[in-house]
Amino acid sequence: MSDLPLVLASSSPYRSAILEKINLPFISVSPNINESAHNNESPEALVARVTQEKAFAIQSNFPNHLIISSDQIATLSDGTILTKPHTHDNAIKQLQACNGKRVTFLTGLSLLNTATHNHQLIIEPFDVTFRTLSNDEIDNYLRLEQPYDCAGSFKVEGLGICLFESLTGNDINALVGLPLIKLLELLRNESVNPLSKRNN
DSSP, X not given: OOOOOEEEOOOOHHHHHHHHTTXXXXXXXXXXXXXXXXXXXXXXXXXXXXXXXXXXXXXXXXXXXXXXXXXXXXXXXXXXXXXXXXXXXHHHHHHHXXXXXXXXXXXXXXXXXTTTOOEEEEEEEEEEEEOOOOHHHHHHHHHHHOOTXXXXXXXXXXXXXXXXXXXXXXXXXXXXXXXXXXXXXXXXXXXXXXXXXXXX
């Protein structure tokens, strides 16, 4: 069992809440990086780059740690990238664009061992199909839940579930922002297992 402490390179309360489920101690540190897309950058390349940059941005402060980082974007079938809306008007535009359509969420996940410099990176897809929503439903949802810090303008763990016809993916946690099943696999590769006797 590795003794390296865990660091979550994120200030997201949603990711912290997911990571708390596995009962391992960790600290959260905001990486404060620019998450803007580069010119002609594909959705997959964007989420992979930003996920890695979050870990690399704080690695010098944590030389003997396991740094967990994650990033998420949503994409429409025409390639349009949906990030955090930040405002009510932007969120309305996002949900109207998603209305009645399937949207693919790409969640990047990175685990960086700063002692050995071993770096693991995966991208976990998750598809959601939106119901056909009225403008009133969209506006009422946003006013009730105010998901302006969430890619795609919803919180699936809350009232956002009302927006969907179906969900398709391996891990609902990926949709919230941290693919926990895959993270546990990456941690086991670094000899970290919440079910080991050492943690009981």
